Amino acid sequence: MSNPRIHFTISFTEPQTHYVEIEMDISDFTGTTLDFGMPVWTPGSYLIREYERHVELVEAFATADRIHCMKISKNTWRVQSPSNHIKIRYRVYGFEISVRTNMINVDRAFLSPAATFMYIKNHIDLPCTLAIILPEKWHHISTGLPKTATHEHIFYAENFDTLYDSPIEIGNQDIWHFEAAGVPHEFAMVGGGNYDKQQLTSDITKIVEEETAIWGENPNTNYVFITHNYQTGGGGLEHLNSTVLGASRNAYQVPNAYKNFLCLVAHEYFHLWNVKRLRPKELGPFNYDEENYTTGLWIMEGFTSYYDNLIIRRCGFFSVQEYLDMLVNDFNQVYNRPGYRVQSAALASFDAWIKHYRPDENSANTSISYYNKGAMLAVALDLYILAETQGTKRLDDVLRAAYHSFYKKENRGFEEKEFQALAETVTGVDLSAIFKAAHSTEELDYNMYFNRVGYELIDLNRDRQELSLGIKIANQDGRIVIKNVERGSAAWDAGLNVDDELIAINGNRLDIAGKELELILQNGQIDEIIDVLISRDGLIRTIHTPLRRSTRQQWSIREKPDATPTEKNIGEIWLSVSY
Structure with missing residues (x-):
């Protein structure tokens, strides 16, 4: 088959019923058999979500004539036609509040592309265009996809990996623009809220510029923040040049809640580099029909979970104690789950598809989060590098070098042993004990790392008799x-x-x-x-x-009373503020 041209038309004839209508127009098709399908998962959320379950009324046409369309697997359909012009029409139901799923109602639509758009099997690399027909009272479209020159409501994706990584918000969202790190940014607020645009713009600009400084460059020409505000909301999902965030609409004026939102922003924006570009070899190109296993989520999500709070500290939004209280949460989360004696960080990464998103009454006994455990391992790496190099190197240097080596220079994913070897080359420090711990249920002595920078990790419940x-x-x-x-x-x-x-x-x-x-x-x-x-x-x-x-642990990170001047100095470097 030669390379056909693909154009989607998206319309909403009955948005109040939570449906979107899709027409997939395929031109220059020279084969006699065409298989097309719907992804079963979306990048960044490692669970088979069976998006095809919301697809209905699939029809196929050759020119103006209806042709036979047969479903051959749970997420694959087949048509046979001699025509070089085929249209596929179908409807998708969407009424689930999350950053990974479609939500369509009378006021707006959020489209998760992997849950919306079919692709020609074995041709994920084809480009496509999308035309969005707005209902009468809807006025805005927010997406990271570029517009075509022909119409402001027609967008272009260079391949389906890009399409599936570009969520679309359609409706009457509150939109404003700002520039940070030399890159135009759009903020799209959905659902109202008591946010302060000027404050958000100022604070998020600091986050963007601090993270760009860590990585050495900002890879985007534009970036879009889509925030869904609900009575109670949270969570986020990273994308190639955008993110979707969940928030509580009336919590922006609550100091702790606002700082937590900034941490979420810092987390998802950090993923621009860490996972979207710097990544394990298993995470791209993707197979959208099945699980894509990796043991490396402890690096991708764990390191990002370490840096999100640290970025907020570097921007001056957290005091030292506020930051340490956020960091120690990871230790409390892990050590109060007996599963940390059963599942390593690497195994938690590999089992994300069957465990992380499917907790049950026994999950705490059998599993941990690669977010929390990965953050613990990341802080150990950062502190050990700082201490061994007298504050001249840190984990920042490792990430920046890995980004430029694996992504910029070689444009490929890494093997974990390659990542470790590069980290040791960049820092001159033997990091094998920490990387080994990621694959073991044997715990590190974390005080060996905290003590080197003038701090100590203490279990406040150690001597209690409850x-x-x-x-x-x-x-x-x-x-x-x-x-x-x-x-x-x-x-x-x-x-x-x-x-x-x-x-x-x-x-x-x-x-x-x-x-x-x-x-x-x-x-x-x-x-x-x-x-x-x-x-x-x-x-x-x-x-x-x-x-x-009681075996419940309550950990705290405190200054070490007998810390030496050298240890204190390195600790100050670790927790320094950039602004």
Whole structure:
């Protein structure tokens, strides 16, 4: 088959029903059989989402005549025609609030391209154009795709990888423009909110310029922030020259919430370089029909999770203590999940497709987040490099060199051992212990790194004697129900289960607030055996379980009292402010 030309027409005849109509016009088609399909996932969100489930009424035409169109797999259709001009028409339902899925209503439409546009199988590299027909009361289109010269509502994608990485917001969003790091930026606010445009522009400009300084260049000619404001919202997804953010519309004037939003901006913008350009070899070119496995998400997402808060500190939005409190959250998140003894950061990366986006009642016992654990490993790398080079090198230098080597010079993804080797060459530091730890459940002694820069990591609960059964409970329709049982806890060993209803302890009926349970834990003795009356699937039984010391950890990062002047100096370099 020669290279056909592809043009999409997007229209909304009934947006109130949450549908978008797509016409895929294929010209210069010289084959007799054409297979076309819908991606089953979207880059940056590592889960098979089965976008094809929202596709309906697929029809095919050769010139003006309808031709047979047959579905041959869950996300693939086939047409056979001698014509060199074929049109495919279909509808897509979209009514899900997230940064990864379509949302269409009477006021607006957000289109996640992977959930919207089909492609010709084995021809992901073909360019295409998109014409968007606006409903009468809609006036704006926000996307990172460039406009064609022929019409302001017609856009161009050089290939389908670019198309699938360019979300589209259509409606009456509040739009303003600014320049940062020499690049034009657009901000598109959806859903209203109490944001201050001038403040946002000033603060985000600092973030953009700080991150550009780390990487040595800004690779964009334009960039678009699309922010969806809801009563309660959050999350984000990175794209090639844009991002989609979720926020709470009335939280911009709440200091902590506003700083958290800036952290989200810093995180997604950092991905411009880290994952969108500098990436493991498995993350591009993509196979949109199945999982694309990598063990490297601890670098892509973990390093980005380390830098998002650090950027906010460097911009002067966080005090030192505020930053340290944000950083230590990663340690608390990991160490209060027994799964850290079961799953390494690399395995968490590989298993993202089946675990990270599909948590259940036992997830805390079996898994960790590559975001949190990756950030812990990143801070270890940064501090160790700083200490070993007396503050002359740091993780910034590694990332900048990797970007220019693997992306700019060789235009390819990296193997993890290549990344490690480059890091060690750039810094002159043996980093093997930290990279090895990413593939192991054996924990690093993180104080070996914090102490070198004048800080220490302390478990505030280390000497406390609180008792615990190792369960989490919830009030469910007037009943106290177990929602989680911690691995290795008293409840785990005794056989208490998720969904057991707690009725009484030692003959005392439990009230809905669980105060009797709290009283027993406060006044009991370690290894004391208590009788727990439960209802399991409607059957009453008594479980005999011991009381044990709580394993919950509460970590804090503090200045080391006996830090040397050299250690303090390196610590100041680590936490320095650029503005």
